[in-house]
Amino acid sequence: MTAIEARDVTFAYGERPVVEDVTLDVAEGAFLGLVGPNGSGKTTLLELLIGLRRPDAGSVTLFGDPAHRFDDGERIGYVPQNVTAANDGLPITVEEVVRMGRYPHRWIGRFDAEDRRAVRNALDRVDIADLADRRVGRLSGGQRQRVFIARALASEADLLALDEPTVGVDAESREAFYDLLRDLNDDGLTILLVEHDIGVVTTHATEVACLDRTLFFHGDPDTFVETDALAEAYGGSHGVVHHEH
Amino acid sequence: MLSTAPAVSTVPLVAVVRRLLNAILDDVWGAGLDLVAELTGVEMLASPFMQRAYFAAVCIAFIGPVVGSFLVHREMAMIGDTLAHSAFAGVAAGLFVNAAFAVTVPPLLTALVVAAVAALLVQTLVDYAGTYRDTSLAIVLTGSFAVGSVLVTATDGGIAVGIDAYLFGSLATVSRANAAILLASSGVVGVVVAAAYRPLLYVTFDTVGARAAGLAVARYNRMLAVLTAVVVVAAMQIMGVILVAAMLVIPVATATATAVTGFKRALVAAVAAGQFATLTGVTLSYLYDVAAGGAVVLVAITGYAAVNVAVAARRRIVTRR
Numbered sequence: 001m002t003a004i005e006a007r008d009v010t011f012a013y014g015e016r017p018v019v020e021d022v023t024l025d026v027a028e029g030a031f032l033g034l035v036g037p038n039g040s041g042k043t044t045l046l047e048l049l050i051g052l053r054r055p056d057a058g059s060v061t062l063f064g065d066p067a068h069r070f071d072d073g074e075r076i077g078y079v080p081q082n083v084t085a086a087n088d089g090l091p092i093t094v095e096e097v098v099r100m101g102r103y104p105h106r107w108i109g110r111f112d113a114e115d116r117r118a119v120r121n122a123l124d125r126v127d128i129a130d131l132a133d134r135r136v137g138r139l140s141g142g143q144r145q146r147v148f149i150a151r152a153l154a155s156e157a158d159l160l161a162l163d164e165p166t167v168g169v170d171a172e173s174r175e176a177f178y179d180l181l182r183d184l185n186d187d188g189l190t191i192l193l194v195e196h197d198i199g200v201v202t203t204h205a206t207e208v209a210c211l212d213r214t215l216f217f218h219g220d221p222d223t224f225v226e227t228d229a230l231a232e233a234y235g236g237s238h239g240v241v242h243h244e245h
Numbered sequence: 246m247l248s249t250a251p252a253v254s255t256v257p258l259v260a261v262v263r264r265l266l267n268a269i270l271d272d273v274w275g276a277g278l279d280l281v282a283e284l285t286g287v288e289m290l291a292s293p294f295m296q297r298a299y300f301a302a303v304c305i306a307f308i309g310p311v312v313g314s315f316l317v318h319r320e321m322a323m324i325g326d327t328l329a330h331s332a333f334a335g336v337a338a339g340l341f342v343n344a345a346f347a348v349t350v351p352p353l354l355t356a357l358v359v360a361a362v363a364a365l366l367v368q369t370l371v372d373y374a375g376t377y378r379d380t381s382l383a384i385v386l387t388g389s390f391a392v393g394s395v396l397v398t399a400t401d402g403g404i405a406v407g408i409d410a411y412l413f414g415s416l417a418t419v420s421r422a423n424a425a426i427l428l429a430s431s432g433v434v435g436v437v438v439a440a441a442y443r444p445l446l447y448v449t450f451d452t453v454g455a456r457a458a459g460l461a462v463a464r465y466n467r468m469l470a471v472l473t474a475v476v477v478v479a480a481m482q483i484m485g486v487i488l489v490a491a492m493l494v495i496p497v498a499t500a501t502a503t504a505v506t507g508f509k510r511a512l513v514a515a516v517a518a519g520q521f522a523t524l525t526g527v528t529l530s531y532l533y534d535v536a537a538g539g540a541v542v543l544v545a546i547t548g549y550a551a552v553n554v555a556v557a558a559r560r561r562i563v564t565r566r
Contacts (some may be wrong), residue, residue: 052456073459080453090318091501091511092450100450103443104458135506151454161457 001028003159003190004049004067008058011044018044021058022215026192026207028158031185033201033221034194036211037234042194043081043163045211049192050076050161063158073104077152079145081163081194088137094147095132098122101154122154126180141166142173149180160184161192166200178204198230266425274300289531297424298416298483298537302527304427305480306519308434309492310500312476314512315438315449315469317497324470325490327367327382328360329477331389333486335359336411337396344400352411353426357478363389364470372463414485414538416530423482430479434472445469446508483527485538492519495545502552518548 004026011019018041026032026049036042047053048060051067060067063075070076101122102115111119123129126146131139136147145165152160162181166174182204185191195201201208202221210217210224210233217229224230275296282290289295316322339355342348363385370381397408410418419427438445447455448465456462473493480489500514526541533540 050457052453071459073457076457076459078454078457080451089501090450090508091506092446092508093506096446096508097450100443100447100454100458103447107443108440133506148454155458 002026002061003028003030003063004192005061006049006058007060009045009048009055009060010057011041011048011053011055017056018213019048019055019211020214022211023058024049024209024215024218026190028190029185029188031182031191031204031206032193033205033208034192034211035196035198035201035208035230036216038196040212040233042211046161046163046192046194050078050159074101074155075158077101077149077155077157077160079148079152079160079162079165081165081167090137092136093133094128094136094139094150095119095123097136097147098132098150098154101151101157104155118154118156122150125153126150140173141169142177145169145173145177146180149184153184157189159190159192163194164196165193166197174200266428269428270297270300270421270424289528294416295527295531297419297421298527298531299524300424301419301427301483302523302541303520304431305483305492306496306523307516308431308476309480310496310515310519311434311438311512312469312472313493313497314500314508314515315445316473317494317501319449321469322490322494323379323382324364324367325473325477325493327386327389328364328470328474329481329486329489330386330393331363332356332360332474332478332481332489333411334363334389334393334396335478336481336486337393337408340407341396341400351422351426352407353423353478353482356481357474359389360474360478361471364474365467368463368467368470371466411481412486413536414481414483414488416483416527416537418482427479427482430475434475437468437472441465441468483523483537484541485536488538488542491542491545492523495542495549496522499545499549499552502549502556504556518545518552522548 002025004024006022006024009019009022010017018039022045034042034046044053048055049062049067051060051062051070054068062070063072065072098119099111099115102111102118106115120129123132126149128143128146128150131143131147136144139147148165149160160181166177169177178200181191181193185206191205193201193205202225205221207219208217208221208224209215210229212233216233217224217227275293278290278296278299282288290299313322313325316324333356335356335358336352338359339350339352342350342355343352367381367385370385371378444455444460444465447458447460448462452462476493477489480492484492496515496519497511499518500511503514505511505514522545523541526544527537529535529544530537530540
């Protein structure tokens with residue numbers, strides 16, 4: 001089954017196209033890493049793929065529906081860019097955020113046993129049950145990442161979209177975080193990851209898409225490392241990094 | 246009043262609403278305060294004038310923080326101030342129409358209409374101008390105040406007398422009709438926020454995530470702006486146009502500064518902080534014959550400062566141990 005089908009997708013802010021003629025399929029169960037230089041349109045493409053933006057030309061199909069009209073909110077888990085800076089002052093607790101994962105199932109009315117079980121399981125799965133009553137704004141970057149992942153798990157999402165999720169997170173937490181993503185992917189969750197760190201993507205993802213306005217490469221990580229797609233996309237100024245763990 | 250006006254019964258809805266209002270204002274609120282006055286010997290609690298003022302204080306300190314909780318953390322606090330100034334233009338328009346055409350349109354009604362339209366205008370400007378939120382707000386704020394000041398001066402200064410009460414707030418503006426408007430506003434705000442609590446919280450915490458979760462974020466932003474307009478118009482009577490935004494912001498800031506965890510608990514704490522400020526402020530305003538809005542804001546800010554000092558002191562004691 002295909003989770004996402006993008007066909008000749010073009011999107012511009014004003015006059016300047018940031019994504020041009022991108023055709024890309026994401027199979028269910030894939031772990032796709034989206035890489036490219038700064039300003040290459042990675043975030044925009046991610047937003048197009050999960051229907052947060054409507055393409056100027058071309059089409060995106062998300063689980064069989066036009067992505068921009070897709071409103072099955074509980075199927076998409078989203079982890080925003082730079083969560084470490086987000087809303088520090090809001091006195092919201094970890095549990096309140098994870099409960100948001102159930103909101104698309106239940107925008108109004110009391111949570112039932114199923115909702116509470118999903119929240120409890122999500123907190124346990126990413127190992128933050130002991131932080132449930134803490135303010136999110138007072139957690140470390142790594143802990144906050146887990147809160148957002150737990151929110152997606154609580155919604156029982158089929159697709160997890162992450163936009164440079166480890167900016168501002170210490171190295172140790174990052175490793176643990178990507179291991180967690182891989183475990184979740186092994187359990188069948190489809191993952192879209194925008195990353196600036198190419199090593200992370202080639203090590204953890206099952207597919208790589210390399211973008212600089214247009215799509216330079218889409219395939220498995222090993223082939224990606226062997227081709228010169230990276231050099232083309234980055235203008236030849238970057239060496240290929242491949243972490244072995 | 247009802248028994249002497251048989252014509253009213255031909256309009257059942259109006260009759261029901263009026264009876265409900267009488268029941269709440271007289272039989273519950275008035276009788277309750279009468280009893281408190283008798284028990285404590287505090288005479289001002291028995292005066293209908295002060296009973297209405299306290300009623301307004303309770304309503305304002307409920308709706309302000311409830312809506313403000315969703316605004317402050319998105320740095321949308323200035324929207325309250327902007328809408329207050331458009332409400333001023335609405336009041337001026339109402340007074341102008343009344344003076345020019347010998348009709349009686351309640352100025353609060355015109356204020357509500359103008360502020361609600363301004364709320365939608367501000368959201369539209371923000372949607373299109375994107376990052377230029379500040380500029381959009383400044384244009385609507387100054388533009389509406391300009392309209393208001395022109396309308397006020399266009400009528401030989403005759404309505405300038407009435408406008409003072411709205412600019413600085415006054416206990417005397419809380420007529421029975423205005424108390425009814427406050428009650429209705431509180432009902433609307435309470436019901437809408439309770440029904441839309443989850444979408445509003447989602448949008449407040451994480452706008453992009455809310456869109457990914459399938460929410461029509463722009464629609465909730467507009468709803469929040471219109472709710473803010475309702476709050477501003479309702480609270481304007483006591484607080485005054487210039488100070489009304491304080492009730493959206495300061496109690497929420499006070500609650501956030503405390504050690505309270507959880508958005509819902511912080512919302513309740515903000516309402517409590519608001520109640521303390523308005524009830525104390527209204528009492529001081531009556532006792533010392535000073536502007537109600539100013540007194541309320543000064544009490545609110547004192548509370549905010551006290552909470553911050555207390556939290557800092559406690560932190561110092563804890564770290565010293």
